[in-house]
Amino acid sequence: MLNEFRMQLPIFQFREKIIKSIRDNQVIIIAGETGCGKTTQIPQYIYENDPGVKIAVTQPRRVAAMTLAERCSLEKQTKLGQLIGYNVRFDDCTSKDTQITFLTDGMLIREFIIDQQLKRYDVIIIDEAHERTVQSDLLLGLLKNLCRKRKQLKVILMSATMQIEKFANYLETEAIHIIEARTHTVDVYNVPIRQQDYVESMVNTILQLHFTQPEGDILAFLTGQEDIEDVKEILIERMKISTQEKQLDVKMLYSALPPEVQLEAFQKSVHRKVVLATNIAETSITIDGIVYVVDCGYVKIRSFQIGKAIDTLLLAPVSKAQAEQRAGRAGRQRQGQCYRLYTQQTYERLAKYMLPEILRVNLLSVILQMKAIGIQNVLTFDLIDRPDMELMLANLNQLVKLKALDSEFNLTEHGKNMSSLPLEPQFSHFLIKAYECGIYDLALNSISVLQVENLFYFQRGAKESLSKILGKFKIANSDHLTKANILRKYEETQNKKSFCKENCLNHKTLQKAISVKQQLKDYMKRITKKEFEKEDYDKFKQVLSEALMFKHAVYSPSDQAYKLKSTNQLAYIHPESVLFNQKPKYVIYNEVILTKKVYLRDVTEIDEL
């Protein structure tokens, strides 16, 4: 039954022990580094031991769920979607025969909304729990509760070997298994003195490495598009004037890069390759052949400032766990090396772990989900880390104003409908109201494009300017309507690829917007029957303004900036807005975010507040 490959995995020696542990305990923890085989093998062991059980395995990312299902199917020599399948957004590859389902944790939360007992599964495995996403934290809370109601249910938490005691205490279990993986060692070097400018330091380190060390590709961790482009330019320049013969291929990798350009970073290169990447290469993406890692020591982190009610996207030092994760990327093939552009002393002072997501994001949609799952008092719900009470209370009150909850915080019919849509509550509210007012096509197009990121792609020094392109599509002083217009024009155009090229648009992004639109349309069919349509921009703005009632701002001439109605904070219109450099008196916005300045993103002019 078990082929030789499977028997060689480190986890195999633990097979009997783990099966027994699952029999004896309701909740068990399995910790092991990547490569020990826990994710692919444990579900199969459970199935082989008791072929009647239905198993769910969650993953933070959709690609992981899909590839893992494929791998396991191959090992069991079954067709994908039969015995073993996956279920991710836009792609359900399961059947009535499916016993092992790999799914994203967001998907399992949606299943909780439909069936609060999750009766279709006998065993639930939460994988990569150490990543501490909002979804996996919430799932752990829900499963902890569910274990009291369903005594036969088995829950398995899988994670890297960190914070195990914390998970064990929280889940009240002593059944812990630690699996050693066979990974190659990575030699870590720190710079003796920290350089002021990590871009310069990065370039020097890469070149020195290139000219002195034996063959093997390099992965460099930077923080964003800007420093990646800087390093690339300088590297290419220095290589040109270098007297050394050895060539170096410079590739980039970050999520705003169109997928076809990202692919270049994976191709085998004749010369040594250096991939300049964001933390996308930390967990989401693996590049083969990496022997050297260079780590700048920083990462951009998005956090929600509770008092000011603004998001920030700022540079922060990495955590120790993150630095280890980055270094580990050098040891996947053979023994590797990691160069850190910071001192040993700086390393010692780093935080052990990054603050979990649930403690640093706005929780409006999570709280609506919790209410939809039937949690009476979300303020006292037992999560592994409790979010700020005042933030949750503020979120509850916002949901009351959006009529998702009544004054006693009970879920309304409208709230139930809102929670069924894969959108932020404001947008769910907007879409439902827009349907009722007969502006559904405009609203659907607008919301669909607003869901996707990186609509435009500008290479450094691109001829076409953003304002010129925006000018072509601009409608009614509104980013929301302008984006709806872009999607319409895209759909009407025959040659979509050249349309995108002309307008610096991202083809894959618009394709995704179309999938989103179709999905929203399908969901909306279950909520309302209304489908008459009129083209009324004023009505659109009126409904949007009501949905974004906490996101109004007024221009203050003395400050030359916008004053947010909610907090009196000053902010500027983002350069990617059609209203950039214009000064309409009243605006509504989707998001306020601090990067280099406090910016309002996706802005629409309105007549009055």
Next chain:
DNA sequence: GAGCACTGC
């Protein structure tokens, strides 16, 4: 004149 970490439903 000036900007764009990463996931997920």
